Amino acid sequence: MSRSSITKNDRARASAAHPGTATGNGLRWFHGAAALVWIIVVAAAGLGLSSYWQGIGASVGLMALLALGMIPVTGYAGQFSLAVGAFYGVGAYGSALLTMNFGWLGIAAIVVSAGVAAGAAYLLGRPIFRLRGHFLAMGTLALSEVFFLLVNNLEITGGSSGLPLMALDVFGFELFDTSQHLILNWLLVGLVLWGCLRLAVGREGRALKAIRGHEAAAASAGIDIVASKTKVFIASAVISSLAGSLYAHQVMYVNPPPFGVATAIDVLVIAVLGGMRSPWGAVVGAIVLEFLHQSIEGVLTQLLGSAAVGAGQTLVLGALLVVILILRPDGIVGVAESIVQRIKKKPATAEPATQDEEYVTMAQARVTDDTVRELEGHALGEVVLSARGLVKRFGGVTAVNDISLDIYAGEVLAVIGPNGAGKSTLVNLLSGNLLPTAGTVSILDEQVTGKPAHVVARHGLSRSFQTPCLFEGMDVLSTVKVGAHLRGHIGMLRSSVPTPGALREERELDKLAHEVLDRLGLARFASEDAKNLSLGQQKKIEIARALVSSPKVLLLDEPCAGLNKAEKKSLLVLLRQLGREGIAVLVIEHDMEFVMACADRVHVVNFGATLKVGTPAEVQGDQAVIDAYLGVPSDSVKAVDEPLEPEVIR
Amino acid sequence: MEVALQLVLSALAVGAIYGSMGIGYVVIHRMTGMVNFAQGDIAVAGAFGAVVASAVLPPLAAIGVGALTGAVASVLMYHLAIFPLRKQGLLVQTIVTLGVGIVIRSILQLIFGTGPRQFDPITAGGPVNVFGASLPQQAFWVIGIALIAYVALALFFERTLTGKALSACAVNSYAAGVVGINLTFMATVAFALSGAVAGAVLATQVPTSFITVGAGFALGLKGFIAAILGGFDKIGLTLAGGFLIALVENVASRSISTAHSETILFVLLIALLILRPQGLTRKLVVERV
Numbered sequence: 001m002s003r004s005s006i007t008k009n010d011r012a013r014a015s016a017a018h019p020g021t022a023t024g025n026g027l028r029w030f031h032g033a034a035a036l037v038w039i040i041v042v043a044a045a046g047l048g049l050s051s052y053w054q055g056i057g058a059s060v061g062l063m064a065l066l067a068l069g070m071i072p073v074t075g076y077a078g079q080f081s082l083a084v085g086a087f088y089g090v091g092a093y094g095s096a097l098l099t100m101n102f103g104w105l106g107i108a109a110i111v112v113s114a115g116v117a118a119g120a121a122y123l124l125g126r127p128i129f130r131l132r133g134h135f136l137a138m139g140t141l142a143l144s145e146v147f148f149l150l151v152n153n154l155e156i157t158g159g160s161s162g163l164p165l166m167a168l169d170v171f172g173f174e175l176f177d178t179s180q181h182l183i184l185n186w187l188l189v190g191l192v193l194w195g196c197l198r199l200a201v202g203r204e205g206r207a208l209k210a211i212r213g214h215e216a217a218a219a220s221a222g223i224d225i226v227a228s229k230t231k232v233f234i235a236s237a238v239i240s241s242l243a244g245s246l247y248a249h250q251v252m253y254v255n256p257p258p259f260g261v262a263t264a265i266d267v268l269v270i271a272v273l274g275g276m277r278s279p280w281g282a283v284v285g286a287i288v289l290e291f292l293h294q295s296i297e298g299v300l301t302q303l304l305g306s307a308a309v310g311a312g313q314t315l316v317l318g319a320l321l322v323v324i325l326i327l328r329p330d331g332i333v334g335v336a337e338s339i340v341q342r343i344k345k346k347p348a349t350a351e352p353a354t355q356d357e358e359y360v361t362m363a364q365a366r367v368t369d370d371t372v373r374e375l376e377g378h379a380l381g382e383v384v385l386s387a388r389g390l391v392k393r394f395g396g397v398t399a400v401n402d403i404s405l406d407i408y409a410g411e412v413l414a415v416i417g418p419n420g421a422g423k424s425t426l427v428n429l430l431s432g433n434l435l436p437t438a439g440t441v442s443i444l445d446e447q448v449t450g451k452p453a454h455v456v457a458r459h460g461l462s463r464s465f466q467t468p469c470l471f472e473g474m475d476v477l478s479t480v481k482v483g484a485h486l487r488g489h490i491g492m493l494r495s496s497v498p499t500p501g502a503l504r505e506e507r508e509l510d511k512l513a514h515e516v517l518d519r520l521g522l523a524r525f526a527s528e529d530a531k532n533l534s535l536g537q538q539k540k541i542e543i544a545r546a547l548v549s550s551p552k553v554l555l556l557d558e559p560c561a562g563l564n565k566a567e568k569k570s571l572l573v574l575l576r577q578l579g580r581e582g583i584a585v586l587v588i589e590h591d592m593e594f595v596m597a598c599a600d601r602v603h604v605v606n607f608g609a610t611l612k613v614g615t616p617a618e619v620q621g622d623q624a625v626i627d628a629y630l631g632v633p634s635d636s637v638k639a640v641d642e643p644l645e646p647e648v649i650r
Numbered sequence: 651m652e653v654a655l656q657l658v659l660s661a662l663a664v665g666a667i668y669g670s671m672g673i674g675y676v677v678i679h680r681m682t683g684m685v686n687f688a689q690g691d692i693a694v695a696g697a698f699g700a701v702v703a704s705a706v707l708p709p710l711a712a713i714g715v716g717a718l719t720g721a722v723a724s725v726l727m728y729h730l731a732i733f734p735l736r737k738q739g740l741l742v743q744t745i746v747t748l749g750v751g752i753v754i755r756s757i758l759q760l761i762f763g764t765g766p767r768q769f770d771p772i773t774a775g776g777p778v779n780v781f782g783a784s785l786p787q788q789a790f791w792v793i794g795i796a797l798i799a800y801v802a803l804a805l806f807f808e809r810t811l812t813g814k815a816l817s818a819c820a821v822n823s824y825a826a827g828v829v830g831i832n833l834t835f836m837a838t839v840a841f842a843l844s845g846a847v848a849g850a851v852l853a854t855q856v857p858t859s860f861i862t863v864g865a866g867f868a869l870g871l872k873g874f875i876a877a878i879l880g881g882f883d884k885i886g887l888t889l890a891g892g893f894l895i896a897l898v899e900n901v902a903s904r905s906i907s908t909a910h911s912e913t914i915l916f917v918l919l920i921a922l923l924i925l926r927p928q929g930l931t932r933k934l935v936v937e938r939v
Contacts, residue, residue: 074741078739078741080741080744080745124920124924127923127924127925128923128924131923131927134684134685134740134744135685135923135927137685137687137744138685138871138874138919138923139919139920139923139924141687141871142871142916142917142919142920143916143920145867145868145871145912145916146913146916146917146920149910149912149913149916150913153909153910153913261867265748265752268745268748272745304760308759308760311756311759311760312756312760314752314755314756314759315752315753315756315757315760317752318749318750318751318752318753318755318756319749319753320749321745321746321748321749321752322730322731322746322749322750322753325731325735325738325742325745325746325749326731326734326735326746329735329738329742
């Protein structure tokens with residue numbers, strides 16, 4: 001099969017299964033047509049409206065732009081930032097100061113201001129994103145207030161009386177008229193909206209949503225969480241700053257009030273009202289909020305008297321925020337989407353009939369696999385993952401106490417032990433999700449001890465979790481593609497402005513994900529929401545997400561829980577196959593039939609320490625192992641227990 | 651020397667307010683893991699409750715009404731806005747408190763306008779002279795009530811079953827629920843305590859200066875710094891943190907300028923978040939599994 005035909009097949013399949021990706025020609029047409037409609041509507045509004053409405057339209061456009069800056073940070077990545085007021089002000093005051101005091105060109109001032117905003121976002125975001133979300137909210141709230149106080153009190157910014165500036169001059173063409181403002185602002189809104197929509201289905205957007213859904217799982221897929229959050233925060237700062245520069249040039253005057261916390265809250269209300277999860281929310285929210293403002297103003301004046309309109313409007317704003325969050329946290333666009341989905345909902349695809357194959361026990365399946373291995377002359381490979389003297393203490397409790405293990409390429413190593421023996425903690429130590437108290441971990445002779453999960457993932461380690469850690473609101477295909485994060489390279493900018501290279505990479509990731517889904521028998525669920533599937537299917541999705549990165553070592557934490565017998569058997573066959581392909585597999589499992597048939601070696605853990613390592617047969621016959629599982633007569637407890645739990649509970 | 655003593659003394663009184671505001675954050679954070687953005691506005695609601703009550707009640711009783719108002723506002727917020735969102739995650743719950751804060755502030759503004767309000771001090775008479783520095787009598791009440799609130803809370807958490815249950819929720823709310831602790835009741839208690847402490851101490855401050863409806867925002871941010879200094883965990887260190895902030899504020903407004911003292915404080919907030927999010931404690935609360 002030639003390379004081009006693979007791509008073509010693949011494209012057809014990808015677009016059929018996942019209409020969100022711009023692969024087919026029809027979609028490209030659709031995008032072109034949508035852009036054209038947008039331009040026509042904006043131009044018509046710019047030319048047709050009265051100058052009063054043009055002015056309102058222009059300022060609504062700027063608010064929509066600000067909300068578009070908030071949605072990728074808060075909606076996609078789930079990080080609550082209120083810095084928009086400050087970055088908006090950086091753009092406005094930057095443009096005013098640089099053009100009026102230093103005689104810079106308007107465009108140059110816009111670029112430099114955006115650069116300053118980006119720098120501030122980097123310096124603030126990088127450290128704060130290590131903390132939990134609401135610390136960011138408070139930090140950014142303080143930032144907005146600091147900015148407001150500074151421009152209000154400093155002489156260079158004109159204090160509370162502000163600064164004047166000129167209309168924006170674009171290479172000799174002066175943007176003076178409100179119709180020009182409206183057109184410019186809304187074309188920019190269209191551009192940023194498109195970028196945000198592309199980002200949502202691109203590699204980095206997926207990473208952000210994975211972070212919102214489950215940080216540990218995202219990190220294990222190789223996503224650098226702090227870097228991703230910081231990048232999107234910077235993008236948001238640049239968009240806000242740009243809106244600020246345009247505001248300054250269009251109003252031709254800046255003073256402190258529009259850049260305080262109040263603006264940040266306005267923008268938040270817009271995003272919540274419209275819907276955080278989609279960039280369309282910014283556009284819809286900005287327009288609807290303006291209409292609300294216009295319509296309640298008269299009512300408030302009659303109701304409360306003109307003096308109280310300000311407080312009344314704030315009251316409505318705050319109440320709107322609370323009520324919408326309680327009734328529909330996904331906003332207007334969320335409501336619209338669920339209506340569309342209800343209409344489009346196709347009848348559930350019938351389960352394909354299970355093939356009536358001859359019943360084979362797990363042990364028999366193993367014998368078949370062993371025969372194949374013998375024919376192929378399969379031998380154990382090198383040590384892929386090696387752990388020495390791992391210790392993990394939680395306060396006074398030693399969960400893992402001096403465990404050493406090696407996993408060889410091509411083997412399946414089962415880790416078994418009673419509940420609470422420290423198996424899951426051990427996996428967390430190997431994968432970098434937990435820091436060991438002592439001991440080392442290396443992958444292919446490279447030290448990964450103490451490195452964070454996303455760095456360990458880069459060394460070729462993939463894992464699944466004991467309870468499935470899937471991402472809310474993400475379909476199965478995208479969930480699996482998150483696992484392929486490290487197999488792509490497209491960054492945030494190229495994710496949002498899809499270059500041919502970015503589209504090609506996306507198709508390749510699609511293909512990889514589909515291959516894995518086919519292999520695990522999940523293909524027909526590709527477009528379903530992963531969280532709506534059964535536990536067994538969720539477990540398989542996790543394995544698919546781990547496999548798609550083509551790992552060198554695969555750690556599976558209780559993959560059989562929730563699987564029926566036939567599924568367990570097919571998992572067994574899969575793991576044996578993966579072994580033959582040279583992957584080092586570690587599996588934690590309680591199902592002994594599965595363990596004995598699946599494993600090449602078994603590592604028994606009890607009270608955080610190694611009890612026995614050996615072949616399944618050796619382990620099965622070991623008296624200490626039997627005692628650990630079945631208990632021992634009370635008179636022999638001391639003799640067995642003491643060496644095993646030296647410092648479990650102090 | 652007298653100047654330094656004066657700065658320290660007045661910082662004690664103002665710091666008691668920031669500290670109790672911070673305690674309000676800590677009590678709620680320990681129980682629910684969330685940051686209550688309406689904290690400052692709830693305290694202001696408490697202070698206005700006291701202002702209204704002072705028309706018919708003696709000052710000390712009016713302050714009691716202030717505590718009650720703060721507690722009621724806080725509990726109402728929990729049951730009307732946060733409880734319906736309990737399945738939505740911390741992000742949405744945090745955003746909603748911001749909305750509630752705005753609602754409280756604008757309702758107060760509609761009722762009371764933007765002007766300053768005041769009522770009589772608990773004990774009449776001139777300021778007390780302490781080694782050459784002077785402090786209004788009411789300031790001693792502020793410090794005293796903050797300390798009483800601290801001791802009461804500390805005893806509550808250490809000695810009572812409800813307090814211990816509340817601490818258990820802080821460590822692992824799921825496990826606490828499993829062993830039969832009523833999470834909703836515990837959250838109600840936490841929100842009530844948080845609102846009562848912040849409301850009472852702010853209400854006690856009203857006779858020495860005055861209160862305006864817009865005060866909640868800055869108070870909320872300063873209380874948040876105190877809470878960071880307390881590591882979002884230790885109420886004693888939070889109170890100490892409140893004093894430190896007030897001292898920084900006093901020194902800054904004296905030596906630099908009054909206009910910039912708040913700027914300096916909020917920059918301090920950002921710097922703390924970046925450089926030392928664990929505050930005066932040794933370990934970051936999010937890592938303290």
